[in-house]
Amino acid sequence: MHTFPHNKGVSTLFITLLILLTLFLAGCASTEVIEEDIAEVDVATETDPFEDFNRSMFGFNESLDTYLAEPISDAYLWVTPQFVQTGIANFFNNLKDVNVVLNDMMQGKLMQGVGDTGRFTVNSTIGLLGLFDVATEIGLEKHEEDFAQTLAVWGVPAGPYLVLPILGPSTSRGVPGAVFDTAANPASYIGLPIQVLQMLNARANAEGGLNFINEAALDPYVFTRESFLQYRKHLITDGESEITDDLLDLEDEFYDEDELSDEFETLDTNELPAEVSPVTIKGIDEQVVEKTGFQLELSSETKDFEQASDSLDGAVQSLDEATTSFEEAGDKIIQMENQ
Amino acid sequence: MLKNIRLFAGFFIIFLGINNSFAAAVNEIDVKQEPVKLLGAKEIVLTFQNELLNVMKKGQQLGFQGRYKQLEAAIIKSHDLTKIARIVVGREWKKLSDEQKVKLTGVFSQLSISAYAHNFKEYSGESFEYLSEDKTARGGVIIHTVFVLPDDKDVKFDYMLKKKGDNWRIINIIANGVSDLALKRSEYTSVLKREGFDELIAKINEKIDNYAKH
Numbered sequence: 001m002h003t004f005p006h007n008k009g010v011s012t013l014f015i016t017l018l019i020l021l022t023l024f025l026a027g028c029a030s031t032e033v034i035e036e037d038i039a040e041v042d043v044a045t046e047t048d049p050f051e052d053f054n055r056s057m058f059g060f061n062e063s064l065d066t067y068l069a070e071p072i073s074d075a076y077l078w079v080t081p082q083f084v085q086t087g088i089a090n091f092f093n094n095l096k097d098v099n100v101v102l103n104d105m106m107q108g109k110l111m112q113g114v115g116d117t118g119r120f121t122v123n124s125t126i127g128l129l130g131l132f133d134v135a136t137e138i139g140l141e142k143h144e145e146d147f148a149q150t151l152a153v154w155g156v157p158a159g160p161y162l163v164l165p166i167l168g169p170s171t172s173r174g175v176p177g178a179v180f181d182t183a184a185n186p187a188s189y190i191g192l193p194i195q196v197l198q199m200l201n202a203r204a205n206a207e208g209g210l211n212f213i214n215e216a217a218l219d220p221y222v223f224t225r226e227s228f229l230q231y232r233k234h235l236i237t238d239g240e241s242e243i244t245d246d247l248l249d250l251e252d253e254f255y256d257e258d259e260l261s262d263e264f265e266t267l268d269t270n271e272l273p274a275e276v277s278p279v280t281i282k283g284i285d286e287q288v289v290e291k292t293g294f295q296l297e298l299s300s301e302t303k304d305f306e307q308a309s310d311s312l313d314g315a316v317q318s319l320d321e322a323t324t325s326f327e328e329a330g331d332k333i334i335q336m337e338n339q
Numbered sequence: 340m341l342k343n344i345r346l347f348a349g350f351f352i353i354f355l356g357i358n359n360s361f362a363a364a365v366n367e368i369d370v371k372q373e374p375v376k377l378l379g380a381k382e383i384v385l386t387f388q389n390e391l392l393n394v395m396k397k398g399q400q401l402g403f404q405g406r407y408k409q410l411e412a413a414i415i416k417s418h419d420l421t422k423i424a425r426i427v428v429g430r431e432w433k434k435l436s437d438e439q440k441v442k443l444t445g446v447f448s449q450l451s452i453s454a455y456a457h458n459f460k461e462y463s464g465e466s467f468e469y470l471s472e473d474k475t476a477r478g479g480v481i482i483h484t485v486f487v488l489p490d491d492k493d494v495k496f497d498y499m500l501k502k503k504g505d506n507w508r509i510i511n512i513i514a515n516g517v518s519d520l521a522l523k524r525s526e527y528t529s530v531l532k533r534e535g536f537d538e539l540i541a542k543i544n545e546k547i548d549n550y551a552k553h
Contacts, residue, residue: 142492215549216454218542219526219533226525227517234516239495 048161048225057163058221064166065203065210073203087131088201092187093142094123094130099184103145107153115140144235147184148177152236159317161225169228172317380480380500380507381472387417387509388467388484391455395462403551406456414455419501419508420448426510427523431531439536446543450550457550464489467496475499480507486514 048054077085097120104113119135119142127134136142151173152158159172167178182188187198217223378386390413394406401409414420424447425432425440435443470483479501486494499511499520511520530539 215457215553216546217526218539218546219529222526222529223522226522230517230521231515237516239516 046160047158047229050160050162054161054163054225055221057165058224060165061163061168062220069199069203073200073207076200077204077207085201085204088197089205090123090127090133091130092198092201093133094120094127095185095187097123097142098186099147099181100143100145102184103147103150104143106147106150107145109145112143116143146177147180148174148232149236151177158229158232161229169224171229171232378507380498381469381482383417383500383507383509384482384484384498385467385469387413391459392462392466394456395459395465398460398462403456403460406460407452410455410459411452414452415448417509418451419503419510420444420451422501422503422508422510423451423520424448426520427527428531429524429528431528435536442540443536446540446547450543450547453547453550457553468493478502 080088097116101113101116101120104110104116119140122135122138122140123130123133126132133142148171156173162170162172162174164170164175164178170178187194213220213223390409394401394409394413398406421444424444427447428435428443432440466487468485468487470485473481473483475481479499482498482500484496484498486496488494495513495515497513498509499513500507501510502508511518513519527539530542
């Protein structure tokens with residue numbers, strides 16, 4: 001560790017540790033285990049197997065936001081004039097473009113990569129270190145690419161939905177994604193005050209979205225999960241190819257639903273006896289819950305803990321898949337170029 | 340003989356003439372009825388978007404109640420709210436009593452209209468642009484459009500329509516890949532399973548109140 005200069009700060013050390021951990025774990029994991037796990041995931045097909053754990057993490061993040069991040073962000077928004085806020089947001093967006101270019105290339109989107117390199121060059125020079133987004137004005141569109149998307153393009157499955165402390169919604173594929181994105185963002189190396197500003201900026205920009213969730217969501221946890229997963233899918237497919245397929249799937253599902261409920265409507269009167277039995281079973285369940293409430297509480301805590309370790313396993317597996325994908329990526333890019 | 344033929348031909352021509360004009364009359368009725376009775380899926384969407392923009396332009400004068408009234412008419416004309424309410428609760432629908440089904444459809448419609456009245460309250464140069472139309476395997480139609488924002492990236496709005504009787508009706512809106520129906524469905528089924536029907540209705544009513552206040 002002493003080979004790293006001290007002033008590069010905590011984040012460099014953290015990233016290095018994570019990368020070392022990744023390599024170590026990748027070495028440990030055997031391929032047999034991975035195959036089994038994938039089969040299991042296919043059978044379960046649940047996107048959110050760790051819901052209880054995720055919900056408590058969501059609750060933790062929410063209170064952290066309410067009592068810490070939101071007040072600070074409100075103060076920042078109040079103190080800072082609009083043009084300064086825009087400048088700061090542009091500055092960090094410009095630094096992110098470095099990572100966008102890297103991921104353009106890794107996904108084989110060469111033309112887009114050239115355009116995004118142009119964006120970064122124009123904004124860093126004429127745009128005064130990125131404070132002004134000149135590139136958008138001259139028609140170089142901003143793209144959203146990150147390493148989790150690249151992993152998806154390489155064929156790494158999303159894995160289960162995860163809510164990470166502080167960072168929020170993710171999937172197990174998003175964990176190596178976030179590590180790479182942090183490492184590829186120059187802002188991570190500038191120093192602590194800049195990183196604090198980066199967090200302030202991120203929270204301030206999320207203000208509108210978070211307010212919208214509060215207004216619209218009946219269940220903010222589910223609302224956040226669904227919109228996050230759907231939007232990520234949209235980004236991965238660049239909003240083009242799969243949308244009609246998705247709609248087809250949805251429509252099929254709704255059609256089945258239709259048939260089911262139509263069937264039910266005709267059977268309505270005959271079905272009644274069948275409806276009664278689940279209710280009585282539920283009643284018994286509730287009594288059990290009352291009697292053994294304390295034990296259940298305890299077991300739900302251990303369940304949370306198990307879920308936490310399971311979700312870590314999922315993340316580790318994704319890291320492992322990421323490293324194998326790295327090896328295959330070279331071949332794939334060459335293939336894409338040939339096409 | 341020749342006279343007879345001429346006479347016959349004359350009759351024939353007259354007959355044909357009558358026949359044609361009769362056919363023309365029938366066609367005219369068809370043509371006149373079609374736009375009134377059977378708007379195409381595309382027209383349903385474009386008309387709705389226009390009315391939405393109109394409400395936005397007059398948004399401040401109208402106030403929440405005014406916007407609600409205008410949008411209510413526009414949404415009922417273009418959406419199949421009953422079907423949406425049913426899809427949104429998924430398999431839980433069949434566990435509801437008839438009374439609960441009516442209650443849910445009612446508050447759900449109110450919430451949908453309130454959300455529009457709340458979110459589209461002012462105009463600053465936005466517009467909709469029609470892109471293309473797709474047919475789906477089950478006889479549905481998808482209308483692809485973009486919502487053009489003057490100072491921001493365009494938002495893709497895809498409308499999924501199905502026929503209700505003879506009329507096309509919107510049953511889903513997908514904004515930048517996020518399906519409104521799928522999102523609501525996850526939420527509503529989750530609340531129903533975790534907290535029950537009464538809590539779902541209470542939560543919907545709370546949202547409606549909030550939309551009306553702010």
